[in-house]
Amino acid sequence: MADLPREGKLARSPDFTQLIDMASESVGGKILFATDDFFAPAENLIKSDSPRRGDDEYTEFGKWADGWETRRRRAPGHDWCVIKLGVQGTIRGFDVDISYFPGDYAPRISIQAANLEEGKEPEIPQRGVRMGVAATPEELEAVAELRSSDWDLLVPMTELKPEKPASSHNYFPVNSQQKWTHVRLNMFPDGGIARLRVYGVGHKDWTAADPKEPLDLVAMAYGGACVGFSNAHFGHPNKMIGVGPPRSAADGWETARRPDRPPVLELNGDGELLIPGCEWAVFRLAHPGVITQIEVDTTYFKGNSPASCSLDGCILTTQEEEDMIRQKWDLPGHRWKALLPVTQKSRARQPHPGAPGRGHPREAHHLPGRGRQPPAPEGVPQLHLPPAAPGQAHDEVLSEGRVQVQPVTPRSCRVLATQ
Structure with missing residues (x-):
């Protein structure tokens, strides 16, 4: 660890906070362990x-606190x-949030990490x-087997800086490509921290x-990531490929309304709205497939x-x-292969006969996952490709907002959504 602390830097939501x-x-x-939980548990x-x-x-x-707060050390x-x-995966950055701890926040912190083999933890x-309470002798003896004081140092001893009482985020980028399974948060010497966010990209072995098991290859938990988009005014596309079902409209990709739309919307001969352009996002898959x-899934987007x-x-x-x-992403049109044709929301629950998959599924290397790009008044529309060819693994019931595939060859995909 560093002998002397360096000044922490406050920033405005760096890119890694979208992970x-x-x-x-x-x-x-x-x-797994905390030395002390006197005022508020870790x-x-x-x-x-x-x-x-x-x-x-x-x-x-004493005073209730929404965070981890230890007693004043006398030892x-x-x-x-x-x-x-x-x-478990690659860590891209930390957010040490000391909001609402104006007089009790930890003056300094450091963060260490380790990649521990599954099943080898004490x-x-x-x-x-x-x-x-404080840690018991039994807990101290057990955690000593982790030798966590020797773990890799990702953030050296650093002074925390309170900003606004309700928003005091201290961001720390991490330059490491290693996989991590555990982190150790040190506070010097004691105090309170509201939240610790560990932002990164998942890693799967x-x-x-099983090559026959359908998996969501765009999932961020496995290593999928957004590598380009046209607009993310209200929500980043990475939110579509996070973990678990959406809890609100904040868990999705939402763009600003395009100012180039005509003042009065009209239909073409096929009954489709005449609206120029579209919004798009490009995703790299965690593995070829x-x-x-x-x-x-457009859950919670009921009017947009x-x-x-x-x-x-x-x-x-890669190049x-x-x-x-x-x-x-000004890629020549002939390089893109259609996986799903332009599909109206009203027909979203119907199979798409022109889509690849029956007999000769297409290969790709980037694609959109949890497609929560703005929900429909009628519920949760879902877009499905038809079942795979005989002998290929697939799920009849799909995970929410996911693309389920077999890992085999490299590819890329993009999703287009009209206003």
Whole structure:
């Protein structure tokens, strides 16, 4: 660890905050150990919701706090806790949130991480939800086997800076491509922290995957990622490929209304709205695969869901992808292969006979996953490809907002959605 702390930098929501919070309780994150939980338990660190204020709330131990708060130390050392990540993978950045801890926040922190082999963790006593206590000798002895003080240092000892009482985020980018399974949060010497967000991209051991098992290859938990989009005014496309079902309209991709729309909308001869242009997003798959089924879920977007959408795929090398990112995905039209034709929302529950998959599923390398690009008044429309060819694995019931595929060859896809 660094001998002297350096000044922390406050930033405005860096790009990595659009990724999965790998430590959140909502994806299976778990507190394994904490040195002290006197005023508020460490489990509050990994709550999925934002911290709230509690001016006039008190417990038998003192003022209530929505975060992890330890007692003032009267012994050598400092406080720390160990978190098992719910999604294991590459960490891109941390958010150490000290909102509503204006007089009790931890002055300094550091963060370490480790990649522990599954099943090789020591048995640490179950914590339960508790307050007014410190770690027991039994817990200290068990956690010592982790040797967490020797873990890799991702954030050196750093001073935390409070900003506004209701919004005091300290962001720390991480430059590491290694897979991590656990993190250790150190506070120096004690104090309170409202939330710890561990943002990153999941990692899956594909060598252990069954090639006949349908998987969501665009899922961020496996390594899928958005690599380009036209607009993300109200919600980033990465939110479509997160973990778990949506909880609100915040869990989806939502664009601004296009100013180039005509003042009065009209229909063409086929009964389709005449609206110029479209919005698009491009996703890199976590692993090459053959697309067998697609689902687009617009839950919670009840007045601003898209009228239609389409899905295209292409095969790209790593260098070609980097070139396309610089060129804002100005890829020649002949490189894209249609996976799903332009589909009206009203027909979303019907199979698409022109879609690939029956007899000769197309191959691709990027594609959209949880298609929650703005929900329909009539419910949750879903877009499905027809079943795969005989002998190919697929699910009749699709996961929410997912593309389910077999891992085989590289590809790319984009999703288009009209206003």
